[in-house]
Amino acid sequence: MDEKNAIVQVKNLYKIFGPNPERAFSLIEQGKGKAEVFEETGLTIGVKDASFEVYEGEVFVVMGLSGSGKSTLVRMLNRLIEPTSGHVFLEGKDIAEMPMEELIQIRRDKMCMVFQSFALMPHMTVLQNAAFGLEVSGKSVKEREERGMKALEQVGLGANAHNYPKELSGGMQQRVGLARGLAVDPTIMLMDEAFSALDPLIRTEMQDELLKLQEQTQRTVIFISHDLDEAMRIGDRIAMMEGGRIVQVGTPEEILKNPADEYVKAFFRGVDPTNVLYAGDIASDKFVTIVDHKGEGLRTALEKINRAERDYGYVLDRRHRFKGIVSIDSLKQVIDSGTEDAKLSKAFLDKVQTVKSSAHLQDALPFISDVPWPVPVVDEDNVYKGAISKNIFLTTLHRKAE
Amino acid sequence: MPDILNFDKFFLPVDTWISALVDWLVGNFRPQFQMIKWPVDITLTGIDSFLNWLPPIIILIFIVLFAWKFSGKAVAIFSLISFLLIGYMGLWSETMTTLAMVFSAVIFCIVVGIPLGIIASRSDGFAASIRPVLDTMQTTPAFVYLVPVVMLFSIGTVAGVIATIVFSMPPIIRLTNLGIRQVHPELIEAALAFGCTPKQVLLKVQVPLAMPTIMAGLNQTIMLSLSMVVIAALIGAGGLGVPVFQGLNSLQVGLAGIGGISIVLMAMVLDRITQSLGELGKR
Ligand SMILES: Nc1ncnc2c1ncn2[C@@H]1O[C@H](COP(=O)(O)OP(=O)(O)OP(=O)(O)O)[C@@H](O)[C@H]1O
Ligand SMILES: [Mg+2]
Numbered sequence: 001m002d003e004k005n006a007i008v009q010v011k012n013l014y015k016i017f018g019p020n021p022e023r024a025f026s027l028i029e030q031g032k033g034k035a036e037v038f039e040e041t042g043l044t045i046g047v048k049d050a051s052f053e054v055y056e057g058e059v060f061v062v063m064g065l066s067g068s069g070k071s072t073l074v075r076m077l078n079r080l081i082e083p084t085s086g087h088v089f090l091e092g093k094d095i096a097e098m099p100m101e102e103l104i105q106i107r108r109d110k111m112c113m114v115f116q117s118f119a120l121m122p123h124m125t126v127l128q129n130a131a132f133g134l135e136v137s138g139k140s141v142k143e144r145e146e147r148g149m150k151a152l153e154q155v156g157l158g159a160n161a162h163n164y165p166k167e168l169s170g171g172m173q174q175r176v177g178l179a180r181g182l183a184v185d186p187t188i189m190l191m192d193e194a195f196s197a198l199d200p201l202i203r204t205e206m207q208d209e210l211l212k213l214q215e216q217t218q219r220t221v222i223f224i225s226h227d228l229d230e231a232m233r234i235g236d237r238i239a240m241m242e243g244g245r246i247v248q249v250g251t252p253e254e255i256l257k258n259p260a261d262e263y264v265k266a267f268f269r270g271v272d273p274t275n276v277l278y279a280g281d282i283a284s285d286k287f288v289t290i291v292d293h294k295g296e297g298l299r300t301a302l303e304k305i306n307r308a309e310r311d312y313g314y315v316l317d318r319r320h321r322f323k324g325i326v327s328i329d330s331l332k333q334v335i336d337s338g339t340e341d342a343k344l345s346k347a348f349l350d351k352v353q354t355v356k357s358s359a360h361l362q363d364a365l366p367f368i369s370d371v372p373w374p375v376p377v378v379d380e381d382n383v384y385k386g387a388i389s390k391n392i393f394l395t396t397l398h399r400k401a402e
Numbered sequence: 403m404p405d406i407l408n409f410d411k412f413f414l415p416v417d418t419w420i421s422a423l424v425d426w427l428v429g430n431f432r433p434q435f436q437m438i439k440w441p442v443d444i445t446l447t448g449i450d451s452f453l454n455w456l457p458p459i460i461i462l463i464f465i466v467l468f469a470w471k472f473s474g475k476a477v478a479i480f481s482l483i484s485f486l487l488i489g490y491m492g493l494w495s496e497t498m499t500t501l502a503m504v505f506s507a508v509i510f511c512i513v514v515g516i517p518l519g520i521i522a523s524r525s526d527g528f529a530a531s532i533r534p535v536l537d538t539m540q541t542t543p544a545f546v547y548l549v550p551v552v553m554l555f556s557i558g559t560v561a562g563v564i565a566t567i568v569f570s571m572p573p574i575i576r577l578t579n580l581g582i583r584q585v586h587p588e589l590i591e592a593a594l595a596f597g598c599t600p601k602q603v604l605l606k607v608q609v610p611l612a613m614p615t616i617m618a619g620l621n622q623t624i625m626l627s628l629s630m631v632v633i634a635a636l637i638g639a640g641g642l643g644v645p646v647f648q649g650l651n652s653l654q655v656g657l658a659g660i661g662g663i664s665i666v667l668m669a670m671v672l673d674r675i676t677q678s679l680g681e682l683g684k685r
Contacts, residue, residue, distance in 0.1 A: 080591055108597030119592035123610045133596040136606070184596070 006053040007220050008077065008188065013086035013096075015046035015072050015244075021084045034243045046072035048244035050086070054188075057218035059210075061231040063267070064241030070224045073241070074190050077222065078111050079103055090188070108137040112181035116193040118173045120165040126176050127152065127161040133184035151183035152176070154216075155209065171202035175209070182213070191223045195230065207234050228267065240264050279364045280357025282393070283377035283386030288313040292323060292344050301344060302331045312373045314384060315344055322376050322384040324348035354378045357385050361393075368393050424550050435554040442567075443560045445509060450502035450559075454495055461498075462486070469671070473678040480674070484667035491660045493642065497668060500631055500641035503559065504672070507566040507627040508620070515571045515623070516616065519578025520604065529579060536572040544569060544633045552637050562631065562639025570626035577619025581612025617680030624676055628669050642668075 016024045024043045027036070034045045047069045054060045062070050075081040077088055079095060088095040090110065095103065112133060120129050128135070131148030139147075152158050155175040165173055174194065181189050195203045211234060214221070225231050231238050232252045239249045240260070248260035259265040290301050290313045305313045305328055315323045323345070330347040339346070354376045355364045367375050374389035406412065427435075453461065462485055470478035488497050522529040547565045555561040585608050593607045609616075635643025642665050649658025 078595055080594055104597050104599060106597075107595060111595075113592070113595040115588060115592060117588050119586075119588045121589060121592075121607065121611075123613075132593075136593075136596050136598050136602055180596070190595075 004055040007056040007091060008054040008222070009087075009089040010053070010077075011051050011087040011089070013047055013050040013073070013076060013088065014084045015069075015076060015081060016043050016084045017046055018043035045069075045244045046081075047076065050244075050246050052239055052246060052249050054220060054222060055237075056220055058236040059214065059221045059223055059234050061223045061225055061235035061238045062241060063225055063228070063231050063238055065226065065267075068241040069244040070226075070241055071192055072244075074192050074222060074224050077188075077190060078107055078113065080113075108133060108184065110187045112184050112186040112189055114174070114177045114181050114189065114191040114194040116196050118165070118170075118177045118197075120173060120176055120180075122165060124164075125161065126157065126163050126165060126168070129165060129176050130161075130179040130183050132180055137184075147183050147185075148179070151179040154182055154213065155179045171198055171206065174198060174206060178206075178209070178213075186219070188220045188222065191221060193224050193226070196225070196227070203230070204233075210234060240267065278357060279355045279359045279361060279377050279388060280379075280385055282361070283357065283388050284374075284392055285386040287374060287387045289320075289384065290315045290326070290344070291320075292317055296344065298331050298335050298342065298344065298347060301326060301347075302328065302335070305331075314376055314387065315348070316384050320384055321382045322354060322378050325352050325373055325376065327373070349373070352376070354382075355388070356380070364388065365393070424553055427550075428553050432554065439555055439560050439564070442506060442510065442563055446502060446506040446560060446563055449505050450499055453498040453502050458489060458494060465671070469675055473674050477671075477674045477678070481671045484671050488664045488667060491664065493645065493660060493664045496640070496642045496644060496661075497664055499559070500628075500643075500665070500668065503563050503566065503631045503634070503639065503641055504624065504627050507563050507570060507631070508624055510567045511571045511574050511623050511627070512620070514567075515574035515619075516578050519575045519616075519619075520582060520609075522575065522579040523582035523608075532575070536575060539568055540572045544630055545636070548633075548637050557638040559634075559639040559641070561637055562634025565634055565637070566627045566630040569630040570623045573622035573626065574616070574619040577615050577622070578612065581615030581619075582608045584615065585611045614680050617676065621673065621676040621680060624672050625669065628665065628672065632665055 014025075018024075018041070021043055023041045024037050024045065027040060028045070028048065032040070034048075037043055037045055050073060062073060064070050072081055076083045077090075077095070079088075083096045086096060090106065095106065098106070121132065124132070127145065127148050130152050131144040134144040134147055149158065149161060152161055155178050157172060157175050157179065160168060160172065165176060168176065174197075177194070195206045198206060207230060210221070213219075223231075223234060235252060237249060237251055238255055240247050240255065240263075242263045248255055248264050250258075255264060288305050288308045288310050290296060290304060292315050301313055301315075305311070305326075311327055313326045315326060317323055326344060326347045327349060330349055334342055334347045351371070352373075353367055353371075355367055355378075357377050357379050364375070368388055368390060374387035374392075376387045377385045379385055462482065465485060466478050466482050469481040485497075488494060518532070522532060544565075547569060551561050551565045551568075555564055589607055589611070590603055593603045598606065631639070631641060632643040632646060635641065635647045642661050645661035646658050646665075649655065649661060
């Protein structure tokens with residue numbers, strides 16, 4: 001890797017919402033968390049001790065669950081939200097301590113922002129919107145229109161320059177939002193969940209658009225997202241946030257291979273592939289099934305399971321509808337208690353739950369991880385389709401992650 | 403019966419206090435109040451003599467074109483018929499005077515009211531403190547205004563316009579405040595993110611987006627001023643109020659009637675046109 005040039009340096013940045021935020025610091029020093037601080041003081045920790053660097057020309061993705069402080073963090077970079085303490089260095093100058101006039105100049109020349117809700121001016125045409133930043137900084141009408149038009153053409157909206165925003169689709173509106181940013185030719189683009197409000201197809205299209213723009217001009221992009229697929233697709237590096245803290249920063253591979261903690265691990269596990277696969281997709285039919293009929297007894301069931309060298313058997317009725325699970329232990333217990341002719345159902349395990357084959361893997365996960373036996377998968381009519389063991393689940397994840 | 407409820411014994415001489423207050427104001431500040439009169443007088447006289455100097459045909463053409471452009475053909479035709487009718491009833495000059503009074507009053511309402519509305523939208527404290535004042539201005543019966551106005555500004559058309567300004571200003575303040583507060587915070591955030599100064603946020607984003615609401619306020623202000631301008635004839639103001647009160651005094655139903663009809667027609671024309679101005683801002 002060649003020499004990297006840090007264009008933004010964030011040092012010990014805090015945001016605490018509420019009156020007299022100093023009160024929170026002593027509690028934070030005592031190691032108290034977001035919930036405890038709120039309980040004791042009524043103050044909300046937005047961002048807690050964030051430190052990281054963003055390199056010139058990279059797409060830096062900030063990821064985390066809702067409420068983890070992503071929007072607060074990115075708004076402190078252009079000071080739409082005043083930091084409670086800490087520093088944000090842009091090309092060596094501290095934005096957090098800069099006088100207002102200088103800050104306004106930086107917002108005009110060096111930074112731009114793209115919003116989740118687009119935030120286009122409804123009383124302005126598409127072209128006027130695209131040229132908004134230039135209008136604000138007092139450029140001539142001619143320059144405004146030229147550069148605004150060029151930006152619109154970059155995002156493929158040259159033909160819509162004289163429409164009003166509400167005449168465009170969501171995807172087109174966000175292209176205008178993008179063009180409004182590009183028109184000022186910023187050093188840094190801040191994008192707060194810029195594509196989250198778009199439907200999946202358009203979202204991928206916009207991600208490609210962004211990557212294409214990056215190929216033409218390497219800008220520094222700080223992109224907020226809660227979507228792992230998006231982060232992996234566009235991110236050169238990813239910062240993971242949780243409860244206001246940055247828990248890990250690294251390339252997608254680094255984070256995938258060495259997740260810093262359970263939260264990061266869960267995040268990566270939680271989104272892909274569990275989101276795209278259904279329980280039915282990975283259910284295995286290699287487990288022992290026992291069809292419950294007159295000739296089937298406890299001993300024959302035990303025999304079958306033993307022969308297959310398994311621990312559990314899945315009991316079905318004649319139409320293959322799922323009835324219950326027996327284990328070697330449960331069968332032996334019933335036999336030992338001397339009721340050899342008892343029905344199979346006497347040996348059924350407690351607390352058995354089934355998973356529908358149409359369920360997302362993500363939703364199936366708790367059932368799979370909670371019990372020692374492979375979880376049975378059934379269809380709408382309760383017909384047994386197979387079962388998912390922890391082992392199957394993990395190999396699926398592993399395969400997808402590679 | 404407890405003494406405290408003896409209304410003959412416990413009596414608040416509020417009427418005396420008010421008299422004393424007004425007397426004191428008149429005694430000490432009459433020159434200052436006369437100074438307020440001055441710009442109103444100039445504006446009013448200017449507009450009034452201009453409108454009465456213009457040949458009616460020019461005014462008719464202007465009204466029709468204006469109505470056509472902003473409100474369409476139907477309103478244009480309606481305006482033409484209304485103003486012709488007013489002319490044929492012999493009240494053209496009075497109508498022009500009333501129009502001049504309404505315009506002067508509305509100009510001052512805009513010049514004072516919109517800035518006050520803007521200030522109110524940026525300061526909750528200010529908004530809360532002017533609210534009771536606005537309520538009072540709007541609900542005090544029109545006649546009650548007239549006495550102190552006469553004492554401070556003497557009688558005549560200018561005093562009538564001043565009473566009208568006070569009476570019709572609240573809606574434009576209220577709706578300017580409301581309109582600006584309704585602008586979506588995300589748009590303001592976007593404006594700031596692109597380097598707007600607070601003034602630019604106001605002029606490029608908040609005021610344009612509040613325009614339809616401000617226009618609705620303007621419409622209400624115009625309607626209120628029309629009603630007050632007529633009452634102002636009681637204190638010697640000119641215009642369409644004059645035939646109405648003459649008719650009342652001498653029991654000439656016809657005279658009062660044509661005055662009334664002219665006022666109604668004028669109100670309808672002004673209402674339609676200003677309403678469509680508001681629609682225009684909505685885009
Ligand atoms: N103006 C505010 N006043 C008080 N608390 C706030 C304010 N803005 C944000 N917070 C709190 O700060 C925390 C972080 O919020 P933030 O909006 O940054 O989260 P986020 O990661 O962007 O979430 P989302 O994905 O929902 O947008 C939350 O607990 C939120 O309730
Ligand atoms: Mg957010």
